[in-house]
Amino acid sequence: MSPTLRGLPAALLLLLVLATGLFSGDAAAARVLLVTSERSGAHEETLTAIRSALVPGIPTSEIGILEPSQVENGxxxxxxxxxxxxxxxxxxxxxQSPRQPVLHTLLPRDAYERLPPATGPGRSSAIFLDQPVQRQIALITEALPDWRRLALLAGPRSQPLATKLAAAAQEQQLTVNIENISSERDIYPALQRLLADRAVLLALPDSTVFNSYTIQNVLLTSYRHRSPLIGFSPAYVRAGALLGLYSTPTQIGDQAAEAVRMVLAGGGLPPPQASRRFEIGINQNVAHSLGIHLEPAAEIAARIIRRETKP
Known part of the structure; x- marks a missing residue:
């Protein structure tokens, strides 16, 4: 026994040994191994949703959990x-170049596309955190049919996404203006140009532009220009965005569990995709202040779903 452990009370030592053995056994014997970046917030909610959706079909003893620091050889x-x-x-x-199928969740599409290639075809897939381009444009045309101008403020990592959004918006006869910036100091003058004429400002998942330090100034600037902001999380709606389009951790977790069951039944991973289910958040106070009437979120969502499922 090591000198460090020798001084521990017997009962505490026994608990430590049992806890270590149980944890190692769970991970080693797991048919399904969940590796989570954090044990809090949306990560923990997603993990809980996956486990809840898999049990009781899969015993909890066959579902292991690791954090990144515990992912070592073997x-x-x-x-x-x-x-x-x-x-x-x-x-x-x-x-680690694993040989078994890997399903990535709760990450943006661009983060998935930057990962090294998998060790073989069909061994890697993802359920993206961000929403499909067509769904984002559908939200604008369904919720705000009288608004025909779209403003996009893109940073270095979101410029390709802005181009795809612009193409989808133009197919719906929207006028699109894009401002590309390289640093936070460019945000205010770019917004002044973008919102010289009132437009819907669609937030992009780019930390250069939209982060906890810049969001309040972006919201205030858009509000002063009487231009609504559409965000990509419930937090944006609470902060002052008119609308938010996002998938919840539970929705992503349920879809991940479905893919896991398919693999365990002998099938393959589904192709990389966004969550099929989504939520629309509405800030009614902002809507009232801007003089915008919005239908209930459920009605808007139902029309978007009909678009997506139309043959």
Whole structure:
């Protein structure tokens, strides 16, 4: 016994040994291995949703949980499928070049596309955190049919996305203006140009432009120009965005569990995709202040779903 452990009370030592053995056994014997970037917030909600959706079809003893720091040589061996939750977990697991199928969740599409290639075809897939381009444009045309101008403020990482959004918007006869910026100091003058004529400002998942330090100034500027902002999370709606379009951790977790069951039944991973289910958040106070009438979120969502499922 090591000198460090020798001084521990017997009862505490027994608990420590049992806890370590149980944790290692769970991970080693797991058919399904969940690797999560964090044990809090949306990551924990997604993890809980996946486990809840898999049980009781899969015993909890066959579902292992690891954090990135615990992913070492051999830690991934023995599982039938690996599910990562968050970008850090995806990067760490991919660096190990696992041989089994890996499903990445709770990460943006661009983060998935930057991962190294999988070790074989069909061994990697993802459920993206961000929403499909067509769904974002459908939200504008369904919720705000009288608004025909779209403003996009893009940073270095979101310029390709802005181009795709512009193309989809133009197919719906929207006028699109894009401002590309390279740093936070460019945000205000770019917004002044974008919103010289009132437009819907669609937030892009680019930390250069939209982050916890810039969002309040972006919201205030758009509000002063009487231009609504559409965000990509409930937090944006609470902060002052008119609308938000997002998938919840539970929705992503349920879809991930469905893919896991398919693999365990002998099938393959589905192709990389966005969550099929989504939510629309509405800030009625902002709508009232801007003089905008919005239908209930459920009605708007139903029309978007009909668009997506139309043959």
């Amino acid at each position: 830690a991934l061996a023995g599982s039938r499928i690996i599910v990562t939750i968050g970008t850090e977990a995806a990067q760490v697991v991919t660096s």
